[in-house]
Amino acid sequence: MNALLEARDLALAYHGRTVLHDVSFGISPGEIVTIVGPNGSGKSSLIRAMIGALVPAQGHVTRRPGLKIGYVPQSLAIDATLPLSVARFLNLPRRMTSAKITHALSEAGLPDLARQQMTDLSGGQFQRVLLARALLNEPDLLILDEPTQGLDQPGSAQFYRQIEAVRRDKGCAVLMVSHDLHVVMAASDRVLCLNGHICCEGTPEIVASAPEYRALFGTGTQGTLALYRHEHTHSHGPECDHDAPQRAAE
Numbered sequence: 001m002n003a004l005l006e007a008r009d010l011a012l013a014y015h016g017r018t019v020l021h022d023v024s025f026g027i028s029p030g031e032i033v034t035i036v037g038p039n040g041s042g043k044s045s046l047i048r049a050m051i052g053a054l055v056p057a058q059g060h061v062t063r064r065p066g067l068k069i070g071y072v073p074q075s076l077a078i079d080a081t082l083p084l085s086v087a088r089f090l091n092l093p094r095r096m097t098s099a100k101i102t103h104a105l106s107e108a109g110l111p112d113l114a115r116q117q118m119t120d121l122s123g124g125q126f127q128r129v130l131l132a133r134a135l136l137n138e139p140d141l142l143i144l145d146e147p148t149q150g151l152d153q154p155g156s157a158q159f160y161r162q163i164e165a166v167r168r169d170k171g172c173a174v175l176m177v178s179h180d181l182h183v184v185m186a187a188s189d190r191v192l193c194l195n196g197h198i199c200c201e202g203t204p205e206i207v208a209s210a211p212e213y214r215a216l217f218g219t220g221t222q223g224t225l226a227l228y229r230h231e232h233t234h235s236h237g238p239e240c241d242h243d244a245p246q247r248a249a250e
C-alpha cells in the first residue's frame with residue numbers, strides 16, 4: 001500500500017442514520033489533503049473514522065503499519081483556575097525533554113512560550129500549542145479538525161502557512177478539515193468536497209470550478225484562489241504583508 005491512510009467504501013452512521021456513504025480515498029506521504037463541505041456534511045465524522053474513533057457502518061480504514069499520527073483537535077477546554085504552563089501541558093500525558101518541547105514549539109511557530117500559562121494564550125497561540133503537542137510524536141501524518149475555529153482570517157491564514165512550513169520542513173502528510181475555504185484550498189494539494197459522499201475531489205482549482213462545489217459554495221473561491229496564489233514577480237517592499245491578497249479577496 002502506497003497510501004499512509006486509506007478509506008475504502010466507507011459508510012458512517014449514527015443510530016442507524018447514514019451520514020456518509022461510499023467514501024474512498026487515500027493520503028500519500030507528504031501530501032496536504034483538505035476536506036471541505038457544508039455544515040453537517042460529515043467532515044468531522046470522517047476524521048473520527050480515519051483516526052479510529054468511530055467504527056464504520058461499512059467499509060474499512062487501513063493504516064500503513066507503524067504509522068504515527070499527530071492529531072490537532074478543534075479546541076480543548078482547560079480549566080481557567082488550573083495553573084498549567086505550556087511546558088507542563090506538553091509534558092502530558094508523557095514526560096518530554098525540555099529540548100524536545102522547545103523544538104516542537106519552535107516548529108509550531110511559538111518559540112519562547114514554554115513558561116506561559118495556557119489560560120493566558122491567545123486563540124492563535126493556543127492552536128499552535130496543540131500543533132506543537134501533535135508534533136512531539138514526530139508524526140508521519142498530521143490530522144487537524146477545523147484547527148482555526150475562533151481565529152480571524154489573518155490568524156487562520158498564518159496558521160495554515162505554519163502547516164505548510166511544517167510539511168515542508170518535516171515532510172509529513174496533512175489531512176485537515178476546514179471552513180476557511182479559499183485560504184485552506186490554496187494551501188492544499190488535493191481537496192475533497194463532502195456532502196454525504198465525496199461530491200467532487202481534485203486539485204483546488206479543479207474542485208473550485210466543479211459544478212458540485214459551486215452549487216454548494218458559489219463561485220467566489222476561484223477568484224480568491226487566483227488572488228492568493230498571485231505570482232511574486234513584484235516586490236511588496238520591506239514590510240511584505242503576506243495577508244494582503246487574502247484581505248483583498250474579502
Ligand SMILES: Nc1ncnc2c1ncn2[C@@H]1O[C@H](COP(=O)(O)OP(=O)(O)OP(=O)(O)O)[C@@H](O)[C@H]1O
Pocket residue numbers: 014015019037038039040041042043044045046
Ligand atoms: N455523536 C453523534 N450522534 C448522532 N449524530 C451525530 C453525531 N455526530 C454527528 N452527527 C450527525 O452526523 C452528521 C454529520 O456531522 P459532522 O459533525 O460529521 O458534520 P460536519 O461536516 O463536521 O459539520 P460541521 O461543519 O457543522 O462541523 C450531522 O447530521 C450530525 O448531526
